[in-house]
Amino acid sequence: MRNRIIDILKNTSGISDWRVLSTRTESTELFFVHKDLETVRSTDTTDIKVSVYVAHDGALGEATFSVYASFGDEQIKEEIEKAKKKANIIANQPYSLPENEQGEYVSASNFANYKPHELASLISNACFEADNVENGSINALEIFVYKDIIKVTNSRGIDKSQVKYRAMVEAIPTFNGAESVELYEQYNFTEFDRKLVVEEIAKKMREVKDRYEAKPPVAKLSCPVILDAPELEQLIGNYVGELGFGALYQHSNSFSVGDDMQKNSCGDRLTVTMCGEVTGSVRSSAFDSDGVTLVDRKIIENGKAVALWGGTRYAQYLGQVATGNLGCISVECGTLTNVEKTSKPYFRCASMSGLQVEIRNDYIGGEVRLGYYFDGEREIPVTGISISGKLSTALANMRLSNEAITYESYNGPKCAIFEGIEIV
DSSP: OHHHHHHHHHTOTTOSEEEEEEEEEEEEEEEEETTEEEEEEEEEEEEEEEEEEEEETTEEEEEEEEEOTTOOHHHHHHHHHHHHHHHTTOOBOOOOOOOSEEEEEEOOOGGGGSOHHHHHHHHHHHHHHTOOOTTEEEEEEEEEEEEEEEEEEETTSEEEEEEEEEEEEEEEEEEESSSEEEOOEEEEESSOOHHHHHHHHHHHHHHHHHHHHOBOOSSOOOSOEEEEHHHHHHHHHHHHHTTBHHHHHTTOOSOOTTOBSSTTOOSOOOOEEEESOOTTOTTOOSBOTTOOBOOOEEEEETTEEOOOBOOHHHHHHTTOOOOOOOOEEEEOOOSBOHHHHTTSOEEEEEEESOOEEETTTTEEEEEEEEEEEEOSSOEEEEOSEEEEEEHHHHHHTOEEBSSEEEETTEEEESEEEESSEEEO
């Protein structure tokens, strides 16, 4: 199909450039109800997107469409003609597509050492090994093991491919008492480590029991607030977005190179590198959707913005060198030890409805569905509260864990502790 599309594009008049991006995904899927395997499924699907570029009136227009397996040559030609018409009425500032690079890449993963069904079975066994909480159970479990083959080809000589592996576990841990409480768990990874899978699911099994037992605090809590990796990914993700080429070009950025992003800091200073690949991250890649080879770039050093990052289009508009659209965030660890963390009371957010970060309004907060108040001796599960504070104050007083963890696109401190965030 890809070759047919490319042949048609090469013989189509009236277009300046083109790009074909395809993702073939082979999956093995297991569906359990309680511990009963209800469904086993294997799929092999291909998603193809075609972009057509038309230079006109000193501008560059672009339009993208999807190609489905049912399309014949005539329908592909019709879609190209529709895209040409759309591109002719879009007037972007001109830029050049990347060119003259070829390569074949395979992401590092031990998934390649297993047959897909064997790996899916091993993952499910590890999940059920953690199902050992009295009155608790995994109500539903779904295992997905994927192999992605991503290819990008354009009219300027870009021709790259990459094989990537990933797995996703979706689980519904449940605790049954006078009433039932459920949590939703989605766990993504690219390396199979049975111990880590057991630990992740066991943590959720404990949390669902704690969610059942959690009560609102009897008195207002006044102590430092701890955010774990999922919330740190969101928090720091907002800041790195401010340093993208696109944000600067569109004048939507709050920070520029040279700015101190942690004014009046008395805690740990942020050092952040945008990366193409981080071991264990499902967002790792060798190149972006334009075919640009990804180049790591340190963008925040000791709390100060030191560089910008982003794809080829906005890089060219700003006269910069593209890093590609980097998908991973690497944050240097800080000085907070576990001994220091547990030396005084704190409140740890375990499950939030979503961390709210508003840089322009200088706000951080959100609803905490499950949290833990550490009274100096043990963590006590609590619920029915929120956190709220000034973002600038929180960052100025932030202490980062000296332990690292990988979560989704994030690799960095396992947690961070903040002074000045109110618990309400």
